[in-house]
Amino acid sequence: MPELPEVETIRLQLSEYLPFKIETLAFTPELAKNILHTDLPKPGLSITQINRKGKMLDFVFDDGSHLLSHLGMTGTWLVGEVIKSGKHTHLTLKSSTHTLAYDDPRRFGHMYFYDAHEADRKLRELGMDLADPELSLEYLTEAIKKYPNRDLKVHLLDQKHFAGSGNYIANEICARAGIRPTRKCGRVKREEFSKILMAIKEVLEPALAAGGTTFQGGYRDTSGERGLGVQHLVVFYQKICQLCKVTPVKKIILAQRGTYYCPKCQK
Numbered sequence: 615m616p617e618l619p620e621v622e623t624i625r626l627q628l629s630e631y632l633p634f635k636i637e638t639l640a641f642t643p644e645l646a647k648n649i650l651h652t653d654l655p656k657p658g659l660s661i662t663q664i665n666r667k668g669k670m671l672d673f674v675f676d677d678g679s680h681l682l683s684h685l686g687m688t689g690t691w692l693v694g695e696v697i698k699s700g701k702h703t704h705l706t707l708k709s710s711t712h713t714l715a716y717d718d719p720r721r722f723g724h725m726y727f728y729d730a731h732e733a734d735r736k737l738r739e740l741g742m743d744l745a746d747p748e749l750s751l752e753y754l755t756e757a758i759k760k761y762p763n764r765d766l767k768v769h770l771l772d773q774k775h776f777a778g779s780g781n782y783i784a785n786e787i788c789a790r791a792g793i794r795p796t797r798k799c800g801r802v803k804r805e806e807f808s809k810i811l812m813a814i815k816e817v818l819e820p821a822l823a824a825g826g827t828t829f830q831g832g833y834r835d836t837s838g839e840r841g842l843g844v845q846h847l848v849v850f851y852q853k854i855c856q857l858c859k860v861t862p863v864k865k866i867i868l869a870q871r872g873t874y875y876c877p878k879c880q881k
């Protein structure tokens with residue numbers, strides 16, 4: 615599943631094609647059935663900006679309306695002068711020079727076309743973006759303390775508090791913070807909150823800098839846990855912990871997700 619760095623990479627790549635004026639538009643019946651929850655934007659509108667909150671892409675139009683797009687497990691946006699349309703290409707927008715297409719084999723993505731007010735309300739359902747420079751120690755501490763009985767890693771996956779996180783990110787944050795994924799939020803010690811904050815930056819920065827290319831070919835055709843290309847991973851899909859370089863990584867299943875930790879480095 616594309617997590618924050620992969621969605622940000624898509625956002626940056628698409629942004630190079632703005633403004634994008636929709637001349638024509640085509641879609642499959644599956645789009646309306648599985649993915650789209652509203653009407654679609656009308657031809658004539660131009661995308662002027664693309665924002666992102668967590669894993670939600672936010673296409674902003676020149677009339678103030680928004681197309682929100684969550685990629686689900688296997689969704690992606692393709693752009694180019696010509697896009698070879700496949701059987702999973704559910705939405706195709708054409709400008710006079712380029713094509714912008716949404717492709718989603720498993721159709722777990724979601725799309726909403728809203729006015730500014732509705733879009734804002736939808737985006738407010740998400741917590742602070744993990745890459746937001748305003749993500750403070752105070753916010754983090756409060757968000758974790760609020761759920762004392764939750765396992766830390768499971769809580770870190772909650773988009774209402776940590777928008778953009780996903781399985782590999784949550785695993786890696788726990789590892790770099792030196793905390794076991796199964797530690798209850800209520801047992802996180804005072805001095806550990808700053809370690810978690812630091813860990814978030816340590817996990818996201820290299821992944822963002824890598825431009826998401828590291829996930830190419832990985833996340834589209836798997837259950838989402840096979841993004842093996844990401845460098846800098848210390849426990850996720852590792853045999854030996856890359857922090858201490860000696861201890862075999864333990865794998866457990868936590869809330870149905872593959873969970874990795876170093877028994878020596880994480881307490």
Ligand SMILES: [Zn+2]
Pocket residue numbers: 855856857858859860861876877878879880
């Ligand atoms: Zn270790």
